[in-house]
Amino acid sequence: MFKLLLIEDDVTLFNEIKDRLTGWSYDVYGIADFSKVMQEFTSIKPHLVIIDIQLPKFDGFHWCRMIRAHSNVPIIFLSSRDHPTDMVMSMQLGADDFIQKPFHFDVLIAKIQATLRRVYNYNTEQIKLKTWNKATVDYENNTVSNEAGSIELTKNEIFILKQLVEQKNKIISREELIKSLWDDERFVSDNTLTVNVNRLRKKLDDLGLGRYIETKVGQGYMAVEEVI
Incomplete structure (x- = not known):
């Protein structure tokens, strides 16, 4: 089972995404203390990180930099911000994809599956x-x-x-x-x-x-x- 770390401070959205992804047999973790994201990341050792830009304490760009300093784990940004510089910034920091809110869940799962296939040579068609x-x-x-x-x-x-x-x-x-x-x-x-x-x-x-x-x-x- 793939472990996904969802760094999202909107509790309602977090629970909705977690519930949907759990239905697809992913193991989803969240952040309890947004000042200790790296400690959680190190403890969980996720296969993929999904991160919002606007977060308490430090923004998603900060945590993307921190993660990239220690790991090449795939990162997907979720954001309600629609300025092109946000997408450019996320890619320059090493993110693998960028999804703008609001989004259809099918888009999110498709991008997660595509990223996991590319990074881990995982074929989702094996789940039959x-x-x-x-x-x-x-x-x-x-x-x-x-x-x-x-x-x-x-x-x-x-x-x-x-x-x-x-x-x-x-x-x-x-x-x-x-x-x-x-x-x-x-x-x-x-x-x-x-x-x-x-x-x-x-x-x-x-x-x-x-x-x-x-x-x-x-x-x-x-x-x-x-x-x-």
Whole structure:
């Protein structure tokens, strides 16, 4: 599991990013004392650092300099500042990428994956299997299997299930699912999404898993992970 150090003082944003990245199997750490960033960095030994520019005590540029004096760990800046000099400065200090707030989470995860692949020769496509409620979800072969048997899903169905399972126990809005399908070049309307989710749930019923895809009226859908 890759360890990511998220240096962000906005607690709400930190928790949101941490929750989303944890769903992608990353181990995410934060900073308790912003005057001791380097001590935390040395203790954690992260594989990648995500850092805001505007921080208490010292700004992100300061900590980027400090980190670069001791390590070549990849660094991605997050910032609400949109002046071109900020991006230029971050790159001159040795950052690997720069993302402007507000951002879509898919952009962040794509840049993280691309950076990890480049630096650690890590192929994210190797993550093809996911365990969910004692069932194996095979993203490559579009199947779900457990002791009750195996089912085959369509491309849309496996994509929807993947979005839900990767963020299990969290409500995913219909808008977010539709946008994800759109970004992946699969156009899905609101009605088509409903049909696909219903078909997915019906197929999962054959394995006793349909009840774990919950509809949250007026909010979206959630893949529930049973606590054992």
